[in-house]
Structures are given as structure tokens and as C-alpha cells.
Amino acid sequence: MNLSVKLPGLNLKNPIMPASGCFSFGKEYSQFYDLSKLGAVVIKAATLNERLGNPTPRVAETYSGMLNAIGLQNPGVERIIDQELPYLKNYDVPIVANIAGSSVEEYEQVARAFQRTDGIAAVELNISCPNVKEGGLQFGTNPDVAAEVTRRVKAASNVPVYVKLTPNVTNVVEIAQAVEQAGADGLTMINSLTGMQIDLQNRRPLLANKVGGLTGPAIKPVAIRMVYQVYQAVKIPIIGVGGIMTAEDVLEFLLAGASAVQVGTANFQNPMICPELIEQLPACLAKYGFKSVEEAIGKGHHSE
Amino acid sequence: MRQLIVPVLEIEEIAKATYQLDLEIEKSLLAQIKPGQFIHIRVNQGSEFMLRRPISVADIDLSLNKLTVIFKVFGKGTDVLTHLKTGELIDLLIPLGNGYPIESIEMEHALLVGGGVGVPPLYYLAKSLVEKGIKVTTVIGFQTKDEIFYEKEFATLGEVFVTTDDGSYGTKGYVTDVLQHEELNFDYYFSCGPAPMLKAVKKYLHYFPGYISLEERMGCGIGACYACVVKSADGKDQKKICTDGPVFNATEVMI
Numbered sequence: 001m002n003l004s005v006k007l008p009g010l011n012l013k014n015p016i017m018p019a020s021g022c023f024s025f026g027k028e029y030s031q032f033y034d035l036s037k038l039g040a041v042v043i044k045a046a047t048l049n050e051r052l053g054n055p056t057p058r059v060a061e062t063y064s065g066m067l068n069a070i071g072l073q074n075p076g077v078e079r080i081i082d083q084e085l086p087y088l089k090n091y092d093v094p095i096v097a098n099i100a101g102s103s104v105e106e107y108e109q110v111a112r113a114f115q116r117t118d119g120i121a122a123v124e125l126n127i128s129c130p131n132v133k134e135g136g137l138q139f140g141t142n143p144d145v146a147a148e149v150t151r152r153v154k155a156a157s158n159v160p161v162y163v164k165l166t167p168n169v170t171n172v173v174e175i176a177q178a179v180e181q182a183g184a185d186g187l188t189m190i191n192s193l194t195g196m197q198i199d200l201q202n203r204r205p206l207l208a209n210k211v212g213g214l215t216g217p218a219i220k221p222v223a224i225r226m227v228y229q230v231y232q233a234v235k236i237p238i239i240g241v242g243g244i245m246t247a248e249d250v251l252e253f254l255l256a257g258a259s260a261v262q263v264g265t266a267n268f269q270n271p272m273i274c275p276e277l278i279e280q281l282p283a284c285l286a287k288y289g290f291k292s293v294e295e296a297i298g299k300g301h302h303s304e
Numbered sequence: 305m306r307q308l309i310v311p312v313l314e315i316e317e318i319a320k321a322t323y324q325l326d327l328e329i330e331k332s333l334l335a336q337i338k339p340g341q342f343i344h345i346r347v348n349q350g351s352e353f354m355l356r357r358p359i360s361v362a363d364i365d366l367s368l369n370k371l372t373v374i375f376k377v378f379g380k381g382t383d384v385l386t387h388l389k390t391g392e393l394i395d396l397l398i399p400l401g402n403g404y405p406i407e408s409i410e411m412e413h414a415l416l417v418g419g420g421v422g423v424p425p426l427y428y429l430a431k432s433l434v435e436k437g438i439k440v441t442t443v444i445g446f447q448t449k450d451e452i453f454y455e456k457e458f459a460t461l462g463e464v465f466v467t468t469d470d471g472s473y474g475t476k477g478y479v480t481d482v483l484q485h486e487e488l489n490f491d492y493y494f495s496c497g498p499a500p501m502l503k504a505v506k507k508y509l510h511y512f513p514g515y516i517s518l519e520e521r522m523g524c525g526i527g528a529c530y531a532c533v534v535k536s537a538d539g540k541d542q543k544k545i546c547t548d549g550p551v552f553n554a555t556e557v558m559i
Contacts, residue, residue, distance in 0.1 A: 024528040028547075031305060031526070044530075052535070052542050057521040059531040061381065064351045068523070073530045073542060217351040245351055268524045269346060269354050271307060271397070 001282035002292040005039070005260050007237050008185040009122040009160035010094050012039035012260055014278050015250065015293050019241050019264035020045055020098035020124060020164075021070065025084035026091075032271045035091040037278060039260060043084070045100040045126050048109050050076040055208040060197045065216030065243070066265055067195050069209035072100050072129070077113040085119045094121035096162070100129045104139075104149050111156040123157050125150065125184075128166040128191040128213075140166035140191075143178035150182035160185035162239060165230075167222055168194050176230040188239040188262065189230065190223045216265040217243040224256045231257025231298055247277055247284035254293065255300030305526065306333070308396050312388045313370060320450035321377040322421075323386050324362070327394070329371045334364050338403030339429035340496075340517055340551040343373060344525035346395035347381045357381055358522045358546070360496070361399065362424035363431070371398075374424040374453065400525050401550045404429055404494055404515050406436065413439040415490035415512075417479050417505050419497030420446060425517060426496055427454055430461045441465075441490060443482045445501070449473035480504045499559060506554045514554045520545050534559065 003014035017040040018029070025043050026035055035041060053073030060067045074080065077099075088095055097120045101107040107125065114120050127140035127149055139149050146163070154161050163179040165172060167190040176187055192213025199206040223242025231238060240258030244250060245266050253261045266273045281293070290296045313326040342360045347353035363372035377383050388394065406429070414433050418426040423444050430440045440462035446452045449472035458464045465482045466474035475482055479501060482488075493514035495505045502516050523529035527547035534543050535558040543549065543557060 022524075022529060024530070028524070028526045028528040032307065053530060053533070056531075056533060058533070059355070059521050059523050059529070061353065061355045064354065066354050066523070068529075068531065070530050073533070216354045265354050268529060269351075269356065270395075271524070271526070 001285060002294070003278070003281060005293055007239075007259055010040055010096070010260075012094070014039045014281065015254070015260035016274050016278050016281070017042055017096070017239075017260065017262050018267060018274055019262035020096075020126070022264040022267050025080070026088050029267070029271060030091075033275045035088070036093050037275050038093050040094045040096055040121070041088060041091075042096040042098055042124060042262060043080070043088075044074055045072050045098045046074055046077040046080045046110055046114075047072055047100050048077060048106045048113075050074070050079070057207055058209070060206045060212065062195070062197060062214065062216075063218060065214055065218030066268075067197055067207060067212035067214055068192070069207045069212035071209065077110045081113065081117050085117060089119055095119055096122045096124050098124040098126055098164070099153070100126040102129060103133050104152050107149050108152045108156045111153045115156075115158050120159055122160045122162055122185070123153065124162045124164050124188055125153050126164050126191070128164070128168075138166055138168070140175060141169050143174050146175050147178040147182035150179040150184050154183040162186040162188050164188040164191055165226075166191045167219075167226055172226045173229050173233045176234050180234045180236050184236060186237045186239060187230065187234065188241060190219070190226050190242050193219050193222060215243070217245055219243050220249065224252060227253060227256040227258050228300065232301065244277070245273070247280040250277060250281055251284055251288060251296060254296040255298070257298045257301065259297050305400055306398060308333075308398055309393050310396060312390055312392045312394060314390055315386065315388050317386075318374065319453040322374060322451060322453055323377070324372060324374050325385070325388065327371045327373070327396070328369050329398070331366050331369055333398070334366055334369065334371060337361055337364060337371070337399045339406065339432050340403030340425050341399040341401050342425075342550060343371075344397040344400055344522070345385065347384050353381050353384070355381075355523060356397065356525060357385070358400070358525055360425035360517070360550075361428055363428050374421070376421045397525055401546055402548070404517075404551050406432060409492060411438055411491045413441070413490045415488055415493040416440060416442040417483070417493060417495040417497070418442070418444045419479055419501040420451070422495075422497030422501070422517070422519070423454060426494065427457060429494055430458060434461045441488055443467070443479045445469070445479040445497070478504065480508050483508050503559050506559065515551050516554050516559070517551045518545050518549055518557070518559070522546055
């Protein structure tokens with residue numbers, strides 16, 4: 001069965017890729033399987049300078065999910081290019097560079113830094129970061145700010161730009177349309193939902209950062225709803241992410257309108273999840289009457 | 305490191321809310337495991353528990369193809385593990401992390417200091433040290449008498465001191481009270497336990513070279529998610545507890 005999908009900058013052999021932040025720079029999971037099996041690899045977010053991240057505890061398990069507040073720990077874009085990307089070049093797989101920042105200028109500088117490598121097929125713009133200059137408000141929660149950072153990163157990049165949307169907004173469609181107009185080549189959705197867990201023994205939030213991002217199957221219905229709504233309002237392709245555990249979950253995202261998907265939290269429970277989904281997807285598509293991945297995209301929408 | 309599906313040989317409550325789990329694993333793999341390494345256990349199938357549980361290796365018996373871990377029930381996930389039955393299969397990542405570097409250390413007498421669920425990895429360490437002809441003295445601390453385990457097992461390997469916070473057994477107080485009041489001869493120390501205990505042990509034994517094993521809430525267990533980190537001693541770097549540790553030279557990390 002044909003699992004391939006063609007997206008801006010990304011010729012995917014199949015629609016399965018690990019989500020940013022859950023897969024580091026690939027080396028760890030290459031102990032379990034050949035990374036060339038994947039549709040793409042999305043690397044951990046790069047910032048301009050090294051970040052040491054938040055204090056611990058950084059993760060907490062929740063019902064069918066988890067909270068994390070890693071705090072964008074990464075060695076900085078230059079070291080990522082020099083020390084992490086060369087290993088991934090051993091594999092026949094497109095690499096998506098996730099970029100983050102605390103100012104529009106930082107995003108721009110990180111995007112420009114990636115221009116010096118030919119190893120990147122696309123950029124994924126993480127706009128769920130707090131904008132330090134604007135009092136910590138997330139870039140992704142205001143359509144004008146989201147559009148501005150998209151425009152600037154697009155101008156600073158020589159590869160297609162996918163904007164990863166935050167679900168922590170009242171109207172995700174408005175943000176999606178704003179970044180589409182600003183030149184985004186695609187969308188990734190959704191990032192984590194803001195959450196908290198309180199430790200009963202210590203009577204305080206369990207995470208050192210107090211709040212964290214909720215991910216895993218617990219958020220899948222929210223992700224499906226948002227992909228479905230945005231699919232009807234934009235023309236650019238959507239990469240769906242949020243709680244995928246099974247081939248049926250992948251198909252559900254395709255029906256909602258995603259052209260490809262990312263798998264995050266499930267990697268922690270089962271390091272083989274991505275190759276297993278790739279293997280199981282053809283039978284699942286066939287079971288529900290599809291002959292290819294492309295045929296299923298958006299088929300959950302009907303004019304009534 | 306590998307992902308394995310293995311059968312449970314036996315599970316037994318050996319102290320209050322503390323369980324010993326014996327697993328059947330092929331000899332060739334067991335022979336590679338170093339004291340201080342851990343396994344990452346998937347709680348069950350399905351999506352209820354998205355994170356595995358990291359548990360230190362407590363003992364290995366090559367003749368029986370047996371790996372032993374000891375864990376305490378802290379929440380729903382560890383409670384589910386207590387209901388495992390003989391013959392049931394569980395999913396592991398094994399072995400993970402770096403163990404105590406006993407192959408590269410010249411010593412005559414080791415001091416082992418453990419607290420609560422930090423005690424189990426010290427047992428396989430003690431056995432390995434004794435096998436190499438190194439003398440072992442062990443100091444283990446628990447909150448209360450009901451929680452004590454493995455005192456007899458450690459006693460077959462060397463001198464043992466037990467403390468309880470409430471004084472219901474052994475020395476009343478903390479492991480550091482034993483370090484303070486007993487004349488202990490040793491040239492290296494090895495410690496595992498909760499962070500406040502490790503901090504106190506490191507402070508008290510700072511004239512001696514030693515290794516400590518850290519615990520932290522973990523995600524992937526293989527170095528990909530950056531959940532379990534500890535600052536390097538100079539504060540300039542983060543070390544991953546799952547892959548750079550969990551055992552560190554006591555001078556290497558900021559605790």
C-alpha cells in the first residue's frame with residue numbers, strides 16, 4: 001500500500017514522525033530501530049544559545065498522559081548543527097528542525113543559523129514559548145504576534161516553515177489563518193495543553209515549574225477537534241499530533257484533515273511505537289476502505 | 305540496552321509496601337549487568353500508564369537465570385505491579401544507565417550507605433565487591449521497623465548497621481548518626497537513597513572518595529527526553545541521570 005505523502009519540503013515515505021522533544025536528536029532511538037524507516041525526524045527544539053532548562057521534577061504521570069516542563073534544554077543551534085545533525089545524516093530520512101526563542105529576533109537568528117547546513121528539509125516553528133519582551137505572553141496566543149514571528153522566520157529560512165500551534169487559545173482557527181497569511185507552508189498541531197498536578201504529601205505542585213504541558217492520549221480528542229476545525233479554514237497542510245498510540249489513531253487524524261502525524265509521549269511507553277505504527281497502518285487503512293494514506297486525508301469532512 | 309518481554313518468576317512482599325520481584329532473563333544478558341544499573345518497567349498494556357517505572361537491579365543469580373528488583377508502592381502504577389503473577393509477562397528496557405565503576409577502583413574496604421528504596425542496588429554491589437575480595441560494611445536506614453529488608457542478606461557479606469527514624473529497631477536516627485558514632489574503616493563509599501540523605505552522606509564523608517546513585521522522576525529512561533537531570537558540580541552543565549548516571553562520582557554533581 002502506498003503510505004507516501006508529499007508535503008512542502010518533505011517527501012515522506014510514510015506519514016509517521018516522532019514529535020519534537022520526545023526524540024532528542026535521534027541517536028537514542030536508533031538503538032531500537034533503523035531511523036530510515038521513519039517518515040521524518042523532528043529534532044528537539046533549538047534556541048540560539050545553550051539552555052539548561054527547568055529545575056526537577058520535570059515530568060509527572062497523569063491519567064493516560066503526562067505533564068512535562070523540561071524548559072527547552074538544548075545545547076544551542078550551533079552545537080546542534082555541528083554535533084547532532086551529522087549523526088542523523090547517516091539515515092535516509094528528512095530532518096525537521098524545531099526552533100524556539102524568547103524574542104522574535106532569537107527565532108530569526110536560529111532560523112538563519114540553520115541556513116548554513118543542507119541537512120534540514122523543513123523548519124518547525126514552536127510558537128508556544130513565552131515572549132520575554134512582551135511580559136511572557138506566548139507568541140502563539142495572539143494572531144498578530146504569531147503572524148509576525150512566522151513572517152520573520154519565513155524570510156530567514158531557505159526551507160519550508162511549519163508553524164506548531166498551541167492549543168491554549170480560545171480560537172485556534174484565527175491563529176492558523178493568521179500564520180497561513182504570514183507565509184507558513186504548513187501547520188503542526190497541537191502542542192501540549194497547560195496543566196498542573198498537586199502532590200498531596202507535600203501540598204504543592206508536583207513539577208518544580210508548577211505548570212507543565214499535558215500530552216498523551218488524554219489530549220487526543222482536543223487535537224482531533226482542532227485539526228478538524230482548522231482543516232476547514234486553511235489551505236496549507238496540517239501535521240497532526242496529540243496522543244497517538246495506534247494505527248486507528250493515525251487514521252482518525254488523517255480523517256480530521258492531517259496529512260501526516262507526529263508521535264510523542266507514546267515513545268516513552270514503547271520505544272518501538274513509530275515502526276510498529278508504520279507496519280500496522282496499511283492493514284488499518286484497508287480495513288476502513290482506503291487504498292493509500294493520501295486518499296484518507298480530510299475524509300472525515302462532509303458537506304451537509 | 306534492549307527491550308525484552310520476560311516472565312515473572314515470583315513476587316513477594318518482603319517488608320511493609322515493599323516487594324521483591326524476580327524475573328527470568330537469559331544468562332548472557334544478566335552477565336553484562338553491573339551493580340547500580342536499572343531496568344525500566346512498563347506497568348501494563350493500554351494507555352493508562354504512559355511512563356515506565358525505573359527500578360534498580362537488586363540481585364542477579366546466573367545459575368537460575370534470575371534478576372531481582374525490589375520496589376516500594378508509591379502510587380497506582382507500582383500498585384498494579386504488585387498484582388503480577390508467576391508466569392505473567394512484563395516488558396522491560398534492560399540494562400539502563402551506568403553502574404558503580406568497581407572494576408576500575410583499587411580498594412580494600414568499601415562502605416555502603418543506603419536509605420529506603422535506595423538499599424536494593426547496594427545488595428548486588430555488596431555481593432560483587434565481596435566476590436572481588438573487597439571487605440564491605442553496610443549502613444542501611446529505614447523509617448520504621450516494618451520497612452526493614454535484607455538485613456540478614458547484607459550480614460552474610462560483612463558488618464551491618466541498621467537505623468530507623470523512629471528508633472523502633474537498631475540505631476534511632478539517620479544513617480549519618482552511624483557514620484558519626486561508629487569507627488568505620490573504609491577507603492571508598494557507595495551510597496544510594498533519597499536526595500536529602502545523599503546530601504548529608506556526601507557532606508559527612510567529603511574527605512573520602514565516593515559514588516552516589518541518584519533517583520529522579522524519569523521519562524524515557526534512555527536519554528531522549530531530558531526529564532531526569534542533575535547539575536554538574538560547577539553548575540554549568542546538566543547531566544542526564546538515566547544515561548550519564550544514575551551513579552555519579554560524588555564530586556561530579558551538585559546535590
